[in-house]
Every structure is written in structure tokens, then in C-alpha cells.
Amino acid sequence: MKNNKWFDKAPDRRGTGSYKWDSASDPDVIPLWVADMDFKTAPAVDEALMKRVEHGIFGYTLVGEAYYDALKGWFRSRHGYDIDTKNVIYTSGVVPAISAIIKALTKPGEGVIVQTPVYNCFFSSIRNNGCRLEDAPLSRVNLEGGQFTYKMDYEALERAAAKEDVKLMLLCNPHNPAGRAWTREELAKVAEICRRNNVTVVSDEIHCELTMPGYEYVPYGTVDTSSIVCLSPSKAFNTAGLQIANIVCPNSEIRARVDKAININEVCDVNPFGPVALIASYSEEGKEWLDALREYLSENYTMLFDLFHKELPECPVTKLEATYLPWIDVTSLHLNSTEIEEEILKEAKVWVNCGDMYGTDGYIRINIACPRERLAEGLRRVIKWIKEHRSVE
Ligand SMILES: Cc1ncc(COP(=O)(O)O)c(C=O)c1O
Known part of the structure; x- marks a missing residue:
């Protein structure tokens, strides 16, 4: 049984002091960078923390x-x-x-x-x-x-x-x-x-x-x-x-x-x-939520892979065995990946991570741990931006 109820909708994180969300001043930016997720934690964790807060x-x-x-x-x-x-x-x-x-x-x-x-x-x-x-x-x-x-x-x-x-x-x-x-x-x-x-x-x-x-x-x-x-x-x-x-x-x-x-x-x-x-x-409760999360992330990855494969076959994607951070080869753009990160942020309003941060230029890293609809919109913008820039030699 699918438990997408935990993941298809997510609270607004802007204004909560979120490094991922509040670092961009433009409210239209979709942040797919820092490695945290836009989902609420497991209900069991939430409840335990609330009980602890009540203690005061x-x-x-x-x-x-x-x-x-x-x-x-x-x-x-x-x-x-x-x-x-x-x-x-x-x-x-x-x-x-x-x-x-x-x-x-x-x-x-x-x-x-x-x-x-x-x-x-x-x-x-x-x-x-x-x-x-x-x-x-x-x-x-x-x-x-x-x-x-x-x-x-x-x-x-x-x-x-x-x-x-x-x-x-x-x-x-x-x-x-x-x-x-x-x-x-x-x-x-x-x-x-x-x-x-x-x-x-x-x-x-x-x-x-x-x-x-x-x-x-x-x-x-x-x-x-x-x-x-x-x-x-x-x-x-x-x-x-x-x-x-x-x-x-x-x-x-x-x-x-x-x-x-x-x-x-x-x-x-x-x-x-x-x-x-x-x-x-x-x-046990943590386990149930975690397994549903892994399934959701795997479906998000499949969506990302299918989109890139169909729309941008010149930008191959890593086979994701673990993490929620696919790594995408954008060397065909012939641009430095820091520039790519900056331009995608400015023009497409999506924040991804540039590869040179991890010691390898020519790649971007995309965080897929967010509701599928939001990820789809973020990917649509990134793919459109890459298509518009792919003629650059
Ligand atoms: C491989 C790896 N190690 C460590 C961390 C961060 O660890 P912590 O927040 O516990 O310092 C990250 C965060 O993305 C990570 O990807």
C-alpha cells in the first residue's frame, strides 16, 4: 500500500529559518540543493518531540x-x-x-x-x-x-x-x-x-x-x-x-x-x-515511514531519469543506488558548473548544486526529496534552461 500522504504535500518552509529555502530572497525559486528533505519527519518522531517540548x-x-x-x-x-x-x-x-x-x-x-x-x-x-x-x-x-x-x-x-x-x-x-x-x-x-x-x-x-x-x-x-x-x-x-x-x-x-x-x-x-x-x-513506526519514503524517492528518481533521458539524452544521469541526490552530466553545455548553478538560479529560478563543489566540474546535483509535483516543475524549468543553452560551444 502506498503512503504518499506523507510525501505528496509538504508544509511551506519559507520563513522558518530554513537554510535551503530562506537563502534565496526570490520567492519563486524552487530549492533543489542542500541535502535535507521537504517532507515532515516520521509521525513517531514528531510525536516524541512534541511530548518532549511539552515537558518545558x-x-x-x-x-x-x-x-x-x-x-x-x-x-x-x-x-x-x-x-x-x-x-x-x-x-x-x-x-x-x-x-x-x-x-x-x-x-x-x-x-x-x-x-x-x-x-x-x-x-x-x-x-x-x-x-x-x-x-x-x-x-x-x-x-x-x-x-x-x-x-x-x-x-x-x-x-x-x-x-x-x-x-x-x-x-x-x-x-x-x-x-x-x-x-x-x-x-x-x-x-x-x-x-x-x-x-x-x-x-x-x-x-x-x-x-x-x-x-x-x-x-x-x-x-x-x-x-x-x-x-x-x-x-x-x-x-x-x-x-x-x-x-x-x-x-x-x-x-x-x-x-x-x-x-x-x-x-x-x-x-x-x-x-x-x-x-x-x-x-517499528520509524521503519514503516522510512520504507514508504524510500519508495517515494525511488519514484521521484524514475521521473527525473525518464525526463532527462527523453528530453536531454546528451545529459546522462547517475544510476541511483542510494541517497536522494542524483548527479547529472552537463559537460555537453561546455560551461563551468558554478556558472551553470548561478544561471539556472537566476534565469530558471531553480537552485541546484554545481559539481565543482564536490571536486568534479561539468555536473550538477539535484535533490529529489520533495513532493513530486514540485520536483516536476523544478525539472521542467531546468530542462527548458538546458535546452535553451545547449547550442553554446
Ligand atoms: C556524506 C555526508 N556526510 C555528512 C553530512 C552532514 O552531516 P551532519 O549534518 O551530521 O554534520 C552530509 C550532508 O549532506 C553528507 O552528505
């Missing part, structure tokens, strides 16, 4: 047993990932987690591996800790039928990992914006290369719940127990502003160093709503 006291927060039970129960039953909760450090977000982990495990000047195109905050976290970005880019693979995908370039990864001063790899699993849900074989190969070269892998799994039908999220922690895994329900349940995330780190010596860095960076405290939202998300 919002002092310093302790994360209790129910929190760890919810985390452990969810990952074991849904993903076959057995988390020993004594290995968990909670913090105020995945980006704060990554930044603290880099601080804990590197010295300024050392290299940190990423696989571009990749989530832009990886770049800033590396830079802000005085480290050097060591790119082992993904390889693009063209598929039949107007899609493309990415695979890991193990030789590039091997070359990067072998460098004397490279200590850490930031893995994005599933990958934003490549749309890949990495397979167990691919992850095992990463683990093997990094282990052999004494590189610790930090796996950012914030998109792990958002797999498309037929694709599975493989927790990196089930492949490599010497790794550090970062988790949060925030992408899947649309609660990024509540700032709650978990670091799973089985190695006690590394965990102590990460814990210290979390304290030094002053990101060891969370607000009272984050744990409440997490517990309600990782529940």
Missing part, C-alpha cells in the same frame, strides 16, 4: 540506555550490524565527528584520502585540520540506456595509501554524490588496501537508510573492525537540525584519542531533542 525544561542532556538500545537494535535487525555500544561516542553531527577524527589521527601536513566527486565538507574538514587532501578519484563507467555510474579505482587508492604521510581515508558509504551503495566485495578491497598500508578508514554512513529498491547498504564495520564508522538517522528522518550522530570505534586506543578530540573541539554535548528523535526514528 531543556537543560543539559544525558544520553541514556534507551538511546543505545535503539541504536543497537536498529542496526542489528535492519542491517545485520552488531554494534557494541561501549564502542560508541555520540556527538553533534557527522561533520563534527569527521573533523574530530582527523584531528585525533593525523598531524598537520599529513594526507587524507578521499574519492572525488565527494561530499564537500570532507574537503573543509581536511583543510581546517591543516591536512593535505589525497585524491583517489572514482572512475566513471557509462551504462547503456542513458545512465552512468562510478567504480572504485583500486590502483589510484593503492598509490594514495602507499604514500608515507597518508594515515586516513574518508569513505562515503553510500556515496554522495556518486549514488553508489558499495558492495561487500568493493568494501573488502578498500579494507585490504588500507590495512596493508596502515591507513585507518573512516566510513561516513549518514545516507545508509536511503537505498533504492534492489540495493543494499553494507555497513563498513561488518567488513573492517579496525575502522571508524559515523552514523546518524538525520538524513533519512529529516532531522539534520537536531544535530545528533554516533561514532562507532571498536579499537579502544583509537577511541580514546577520538573521544579526546571530540572534547577538545567542544562537540561532546548534544541538545535534548537529538536523542529523542533518534530513539523514535529507530523504531
